[in-house]
Amino acid sequence: xxxxxxxxxxxxxxxxxxxxxxLTLPPKKQLIVVTCMDARIEPLSQIGIELGEAHIIRNAGGxxxxxxxxxxxxxxxxxxxxxxVFRHTDCGMLTFTNEQIRDKxxxxxxxxxxxxxxxxxxxxxxFPTLEESVKADVQFLKENPLVLExxxxxxxxxxxxxxxVKQIV
Amino acid sequence: xxxxxxxxxxxxxxxxxxxxxxLTLPPKKQLIVVTCMDARIEPLSQIGIELGEAHIIRNAGGxxxxxxxxxxxxxxxxxxxxxxVFRHTDCGMLTFTNEQIRDKxxxxxxxxxxxxxxxxxxxxxxFPTLEESVKADVQFLKENPLVLExxxxxxxxxxxxxxxVKQIV
Numbered sequence: 001x002x003x004x005x006x007x008x009x010x011x012x013x014x015x016x017x018x019x020x021x022x023l024t025l026p027p028k029k030q031l032i033v034v035t036c037m038d039a040r041i042e043p044l045s046q047i048g049i050e051l052g053e054a055h056i057i058r059n060a061g062g063x064x065x066x067x068x069x070x071x072x073x074x075x076x077x078x079x080x081x082x083x084x085v086f087r088h089t090d091c092g093m094l095t096f097t098n099e100q101i102r103d104k105x106x107x108x109x110x111x112x113x114x115x116x117x118x119x120x121x122x123x124x125x126x127f128p129t130l131e132e133s134v135k136a137d138v139q140f141l142k143e144n145p146l147v148l149e150x151x152x153x154x155x156x157x158x159x160x161x162x163x164x165v166k167q168i169v
Numbered sequence: 170x171x172x173x174x175x176x177x178x179x180x181x182x183x184x185x186x187x188x189x190x191x192l193t194l195p196p197k198k199q200l201i202v203v204t205c206m207d208a209r210i211e212p213l214s215q216i217g218i219e220l221g222e223a224h225i226i227r228n229a230g231g232x233x234x235x236x237x238x239x240x241x242x243x244x245x246x247x248x249x250x251x252x253x254v255f256r257h258t259d260c261g262m263l264t265f266t267n268e269q270i271r272d273k274x275x276x277x278x279x280x281x282x283x284x285x286x287x288x289x290x291x292x293x294x295x296f297p298t299l300e301e302s303v304k305a306d307v308q309f310l311k312e313n314p315l316v317l318e319x320x321x322x323x324x325x326x327x328x329x330x331x332x333x334v335k336q337i338v
Contacts, residue, residue: 002200004323006217007253007336009217011333012333025208025261028208029172037226039225045183048175049179057228058225058226060242069293073262073293076274112314125238160190163189164181165176
């Protein structure tokens with residue numbers, strides 16, 4: 001059975017004691033957190049954010065580059081002025097290169113041309129080191145003309161084995 | 170004071186009772202949830218997912234199109250075979266068009282050419298209706314040659330005022 005069938009009974013329990021229906025659209029802390037999709041990450045509890053306080057952007061690796069569209073919408077329409085970029089230990093993005101994942105997918109499709117074309121169009125944004133990648137992402141945001149001047153920018157690594165965060169930038 | 174300074178003391182409390190350090194990289198439920206960055210969303214508690222069970226991808230609107238890179242990595246390297254796409258009521262993406270946000274940003278920059286060029290290069294992916302947008306995203310994944318055949322695909326709307334989910338697809 002797929003997990004999807006479990007959403008409804010679990011959600012009924014959640015909704016039955018839901019008391020946050022009055023929260024409004026703009027994040028109360030004017031904060032954006034960018035982090036990885038990794039299943040071991042739950043940023044609210046891990047860094048003490050309450051529901052309604054921050055925009056949470058998540059993708060493979062926690063790429064600020066891919067998050068740019070969302071960051072611009074968040075800042076220009078909903079007033080955020082802080083971005084915290086997170087990476088985490090044991091990240092899958094440290095384990096492959098663009099060439100390796102493309103080869104793997106094209107091989108699995110027996111060289112299918114549509115698959116090869118689609119996969120070659122994607123930059124999977126892997127990175128070889130955590131700290132350098134955090135620094136590069138913060139720098140990318142610092143230099144981007146669409147990120148508002150005066151935005152507080154920080155960079156962090158979350159340790160999935162200890163539950164601890166470490167500030168890098 | 171920026172919210173970032175509060176991460177460390179909050180995280181120290183979290184880490185002091187952290188007991189999930191043994192979780193491994195692949196999501197236990199082989200599940201991906203795609204949802205919005207909205208501050209009122211916390212998918213784990215809202216649909217009954219535990220830490221370690223699912224990849225969570227979040228961006229402005231919960232776009233599956235933007236999530237494709239992450240979905241491909243999740244499926245090909247970490248074995249997921251289910252994708253649940255969520256939209257939510259009162260979403261900011263319902264309130265503007267590409268033209269409106271571009272005009273707003275270029276005006277705020279007094280017509281600066283670098284800003285205009287950067288902003289015109291971005292499709293902000295707004296949508297005028299929730300249900301249609303959920304359906305279109307699920308269809309996009311269904312037809313995409315990079316999404317594995319046999320992937321369970323569902324589409325949902327989360328109500329930020331009641332805490333309830335409704336299945337659309």
